[in-house]
Amino acid sequence: MIGINKQFPGPIVNVATNWNVVVNIQNNLDEPLLITWNGIQQRRDSWQDGVSGTNCPIPAGWNWTYKFQVKDQIGSFFYFPSINFQKAAGGYAGIIINNREVIPVPFGTPDGDITIFISDWYSKTYKDLSNDLQNGNDLGVPDGVLINGFGPYHYNDSLVSAGIAYETISVEPGKTYRIRVHNVGISTSLNFIIQNHNLLLIETEGSYTVQQNYTNMDIHLGQSYSFLVTMDQNASSDYYVVASARFVNSTDWARVTGVAILHYSNSQGPASSPLPDPPNELDTYFSMNQARSIRWNVSAGVARPNPQGSFRYGQIPVTDVYVLLNRPAELINGKLRTTLNGISYITPATPPKLAQQYNAPGVFKLDFPNRLMNRLAKVDTSLINGTYGGFMEIIFQNNDSIVQSYHMNGYAFYVVGMDYGVWTENSRGTYNKWDGVARCTTQDS
Known part of the structure; x- marks a missing residue:
């Protein structure tokens, strides 16, 4: 197992809304390590989310100090290793973000x-x-x-x-x-x-x-x-x-x-x-x-996801729509790989955000299709090219026989619909546009 500070699970990060958090990670494994802060929303200029798209791994024997603010958040999250399948051996622990004292909590203080x-x-x-x-x-x-x-x-x-x-x-x-x-x-x-x-x-x-x-x-x-x-x-x-x-x-x-x-x-x-x-x-x-049956408490006076300055997400114009279809694993170049819209993501040597910062050419492409294309499946470093400041609608279409979980790192999203069968344009008529819960991970059955 992978322990943290000789603990398994590791120590809980217990903070309050808007605190600035500083965590030093010493990597004593024999290989690189990245720790991601599951559900912690990151600023646009942040380099602290601990995934391979943003951060270089911490080399064996090295340390790295993460600095981030738990801005306008409350609730229950956790952190874990995000590369090399290390999560299977542990290396995880909880994150608790408490309300500021001046903001009431919508239930009595637990014992x-x-x-x-x-x-x-x-x-x-x-x-x-x-x-x-x-x-x-x-x-x-x-x-x-x-x-x-x-x-x-x-x-x-x-x-x-x-x-x-x-x-x-x-x-x-x-x-x-x-x-x-x-x-x-x-x-x-x-x-x-x-x-x-x-x-x-x-x-x-x-x-x-x-x-x-x-x-x-x-x-x-x-x-x-x-x-x-x-x-x-x-x-x-x-x-x-x-x-x-x-x-x-x-x-x-x-x-x-x-x-x-x-x-x-x-x-x-x-x-x-x-x-x-x-x-x-x-x-x-x-x-x-x-x-x-899970609904958002829209009357609670607490920090909440706040896109474009409005909690009324159902009234925000959608700028980008992506239907992400996954299928059972298939052979690509002799290896079994799972895909979204026929593409299996391959991690480049340089994190895409770092490549973007320094204008390094050829590291990634901004050509991820918004629907499944009629072509052979392939491996590629193809990224979704969202509109800056826009509001995106993402539909997960699960054509596999097992439940999938999707996590959006650094963001919360509103779960507005969930149903059987194939999504169509008419499915929007069933969306919950008022109190769909905002979260960072959803399932697709």
Whole structure:
């Protein structure tokens, strides 16, 4: 695993709106490293987002100091390694951006704040996993699901070996906690449940939401949610915290379920089987309807994404439209590659933003097609050429058989529509143009 300051997961960056943040990263790996600040919105002139399009990697044995401002933001995010498949080995931790004291929060002050990381986990090293993908092999079924870096509680003798260290979340009866949950895995959508406890959704990736109770929540790769959870159950026993795989149909996945323990301070005994029932693992309708039920709290007086000086995003003229279609992986130059609009991005030696700054020719092209072209798939460093100061509409069309997650680094976007089938111009009639939630990562089923 990759630890930070000898911790796995690493230390939480806990700041407040508009703070200036300075983080020094010392790379003690034997290869380059880049850390990205997932969901932190970057200024146009920023060089701090930690992705290969902007930053050069930190060489082995070197250090780099990131400086950025968490401008006009609140909420729950995380940071992680963004190159070389290193995220599969950890190197991640939470980011909490608190409200300024002068701005009210749309809920009562919780009695505590708890961060939970859920992720699929492979026993192979991240280098071996990367080589497998380079050779055109599928990752296969993970060896487990971790909760805060720990394996599953010994809830089933036939599935979980004795002696595995597991996570225990200690709470006080009657108190209410803000629980921030991040899916920091690499390939698996996970459903999150706290046995017998309601999850009151209050925030996702920097946006306060209309407050609704859920018994469970599908959390896709890269997504973050905040819930208020009241410890209102009988303390005669502990309770399970479960992260289970979604949209899989192999019996091998039964052993992958992540299980932790919610422990009341006055608990009288251990949790007992069976685990709480998750949704039907192949029920995409449930997941779609759940996602569409999440709404932005437009009355909350807090920092929010603010394009062109207006929160009324439905009234902003659209300047660019891109329909991004992905297909199952296909052979390109003898290697399996996934594509968007028939192009598989290849990282240049010089980051495009650096090339742009110094007018270096031939590093990238601004010719990414706004729809799938009738041509053979290819690898290329082709970038979307957006209008400066414009307002872009992006449609993700998933023609693969698996769920995709899309993250827009340095931006928040409004999720205005989600549906089955093929998008058409008529689909705009179903858009939510008032309280679609703004976030940095969305799924495409």
